Amino acid sequence: MAHHGKGKPPRVGDNKIFRAVLLTIVLLLVGLMIVAPLVVIGVEAFSKGIVYFGQSIADPDTRHAILLTVITALIAVPINTAFGVAAAWAITKHDFWGKRLLTVIIEIPFSVSPIVAGVSYLFVYGLQGLFGHALQAAEIKILFALPGIVLASMFVTAPFVARELIPLMQAQGRDLEEAATSLGASGWRTFFSVTLPNIKWALLYGVVLCNSRVMGEFGAVSVVSGNIRGQTNTLPLHIELLYHDYNAAGSFAAASILAGLAIVTLIAKVALERQGAGRVQRPSALAGADSITPEVKP
Amino acid sequence: MRRRVLPGLPLALGITLVYVAIIVVLPLAALVFKAASLGPEDYWRIISSDRAVASYRVTVTCALVATVFNLFFGMALAWVLVRYRFPGRRLVDALVDLPFALPTAVAGIALTTLFATNGWFGGPLSLIGIKVAYTPLGIMVAMSFTSIPFIVRTVQPVLEELDPALEEAGQTLGASDLSIFTTVILPLLTPALLAGVSLSFARSLGEFGAIIFIAGNQPFSTEITALLAFIRLEEYDYPASAAIASVMLLTAFVMLAITNLMQARALRYTARG
Numbered sequence: 324m325a326h327h328g329k330g331k332p333p334r335v336g337d338n339k340i341f342r343a344v345l346l347t348i349v350l351l352l353v354g355l356m357i358v359a360p361l362v363v364i365g366v367e368a369f370s371k372g373i374v375y376f377g378q379s380i381a382d383p384d385t386r387h388a389i390l391l392t393v394i395t396a397l398i399a400v401p402i403n404t405a406f407g408v409a410a411a412w413a414i415t416k417h418d419f420w421g422k423r424l425l426t427v428i429i430e431i432p433f434s435v436s437p438i439v440a441g442v443s444y445l446f447v448y449g450l451q452g453l454f455g456h457a458l459q460a461a462e463i464k465i466l467f468a469l470p471g472i473v474l475a476s477m478f479v480t481a482p483f484v485a486r487e488l489i490p491l492m493q494a495q496g497r498d499l500e501e502a503a504t505s506l507g508a509s510g511w512r513t514f515f516s517v518t519l520p521n522i523k524w525a526l527l528y529g530v531v532l533c534n535s536r537v538m539g540e541f542g543a544v545s546v547v548s549g550n551i552r553g554q555t556n557t558l559p560l561h562i563e564l565l566y567h568d569y570n571a572a573g574s575f576a577a578a579s580i581l582a583g584l585a586i587v588t589l590i591a592k593v594a595l596e597r598q599g600a601g602r603v604q605r606p607s608a609l610a611g612a613d614s615i616t617p618e619v620k621p
Numbered sequence: 622m623r624r625r626v627l628p629g630l631p632l633a634l635g636i637t638l639v640y641v642a643i644i645v646v647l648p649l650a651a652l653v654f655k656a657a658s659l660g661p662e663d664y665w666r667i668i669s670s671d672r673a674v675a676s677y678r679v680t681v682t683c684a685l686v687a688t689v690f691n692l693f694f695g696m697a698l699a700w701v702l703v704r705y706r707f708p709g710r711r712l713v714d715a716l717v718d719l720p721f722a723l724p725t726a727v728a729g730i731a732l733t734t735l736f737a738t739n740g741w742f743g744g745p746l747s748l749i750g751i752k753v754a755y756t757p758l759g760i761m762v763a764m765s766f767t768s769i770p771f772i773v774r775t776v777q778p779v780l781e782e783l784d785p786a787l788e789e790a791g792q793t794l795g796a797s798d799l800s801i802f803t804t805v806i807l808p809l810l811t812p813a814l815l816a817g818v819s820l821s822f823a824r825s826l827g828e829f830g831a832i833i834f835i836a837g838n839q840p841f842s843t844e845i846t847a848l849l850a851f852i853r854l855e856e857y858d859y860p861a862s863a864a865i866a867s868v869m870l871l872t873a874f875v876m877l878a879i880t881n882l883m884q885a886r887a888l889r890y891t892a893r894g
Contacts, residue, residue, distance in 0.1 A: 335791075335806065336802070337704075338798065342705060349694075353698070357716050357717070357720070357766075358716065359735055360731035361719065361723075361731070363731050363741065367734060405636065406637065409633040409634075410637040410641075412633040413633035413634040417633075425637065429641060430877070434874075435869075437830070438827075438829045438850055439870050442652060442851075443648035443651055446655045446863060447648050449859075478644050478648065513628070540724070542725070559830070562727065575730065581723075582723060586722075589718055589719060590715075592715075592722075
């Protein structure tokens with residue numbers, strides 16, 4: 324590369340004026356469209372002073388909403404993680420009929436509107452749905468209760484862990500696992516001491532993104548929860564409720580918790596990306612078999 | 622030689638199939654079943670009602686405008702992040718993902734507060750006669766906010782791996798920056814741009830949380846399709862809700878096929894280059 328040095332012409336777009344203009348426009352737009360919404364949350368949350376902020380957070384309904392959101396995540400995220408690992412193991416370490424179709428189905432929730440997801444759950448567990456009357460007769464409450472909220476959250480985040488693991492495990496191949504089992508290691512042992520160390524960062528990456536989405540989900544949960552204050556209101560729903568109650572400061576105080584979570588998520592994301600997570604290019608689910616193997620650039 | 626078969630398929634596949642069946646397939650099948658039980662005439666009457674058609678128009682128009690805006694903004698943002706070095710570049714790079722990390726309801730109230738007539742942006746804008754909150758413009762703002770990362774993140778890796786020799790060849794031949802950009806760089810970015818555009822558009826079509834706060838939600842002018850499906854539910858008009866949601870589901874499947882096609886193309890293109 325030494326011969327490039329000084330004599331190298333500037334690259335396209337490196338013209339000083341062009342660079343300055345483009346950089347200014349882009350940074351201005353980032354400021355207006357991405358930074359300003361974040362700043363306004365903080366400003367509005369403390370608009371009535373720190374005491375009111377404290378009172379808003381300590382309000383029993385807000386505290387209950389936080390608790391419900393945390394409980395939902397504590398149930399949905401681990402189940403989702405187990406599913407993601409199982410799906411990735413089955414899809415990348417084995418061959419079976421219908422594998423491509425399964426990969427596509429796992430990705431579906433990513434393209435479906437959260438409202439469609441919520442409405443769909445109503446037609447399974449609601450009174451006008453498939454199991455509604457049977458559930459009512461058995462006095463099992465799924466909709467407008469915690470199970471419904473958890474189920475809807477699991478729908479919207481179904482692909483999160485699997486889609487991080489599948490391309491990575493595909494790229495890693497099966498050689499190491501095959502060597503381990505041929506040396507007599509059990510399946511579990513192979514998974515925990517061979518596979519897991521290789522996928523831990525990608526797994527954590529998927530878990531972090533999944534958790535962030537579960538805690539912040541609004542559309543799907545708002546259909547199935549029934550929005551009962553102090554009972555089935557998750558934090559995002561509680562924010563809406565306070566906002567429509569013309570309690571903007573209280574609403575933004577609650578929103579600042581989720582904004583804080585978003586910032587923590589972004590920091591974790593950057594840290595995990597430094598470990599190499601989230602970097603493998605995702606092959607498309609519907610793509611031909613030749614492109615299923617992700618590109619590993621030399 | 623036959624491959625050694627790894628253990629764990631029955632358990633892993635069992636868990637996967639049960640989860641996918643209960644969590645993903647069953648609800649969507651129930652929705653399709655409910656919509657199908659309407660009968661063709663009722664179904665058509667509901668999905669082609671004036672109010673529903675108006676909601677499709679609002680949703681699609683706003684999503685198109687938001688996506689075109691993001692096409693330019695996203696491409697410029699990716700360009701700046703890859704090609705220029707400036708203080709705070711890493712921070713900006715991390716902030717690009719904020720719209721994905723920030724819950725949609727939080728984004729919704731924040732954008733509404735910014736763009737309301739007494740807000741930081743809405744105030745000055747209203748002085749020059751532009752109203753954003755509670756107009757279609759507000760829907761466009763919310764849609765472009767929630768889908769900013771798509772185009773940036775699809776274009777960025779392609780731009781990073783662009784071979785400088787290609788540009789140098791153009792420069793040696795005396796081409797201007799603009800003509801090198803349009804004839805050399807842009808064609809190489811096109812597959813990634815199309816992939817990003819289809820993802821961004823699909824997301825905008827289904828977005829709900831960020832929009833309903835800022836939209837104003839007036840039937841025929843600022844009511845999106847997702848909201849109409851929700852309103853029909855609240856009116857206990859379940860068949861109508863099912864029918865409208867099924868239109869959205871069908872659109873999502875079409876968009877899924879298109880985005881997959883685009884991504885596959887983008888990936889093949891990268892592999893070749």
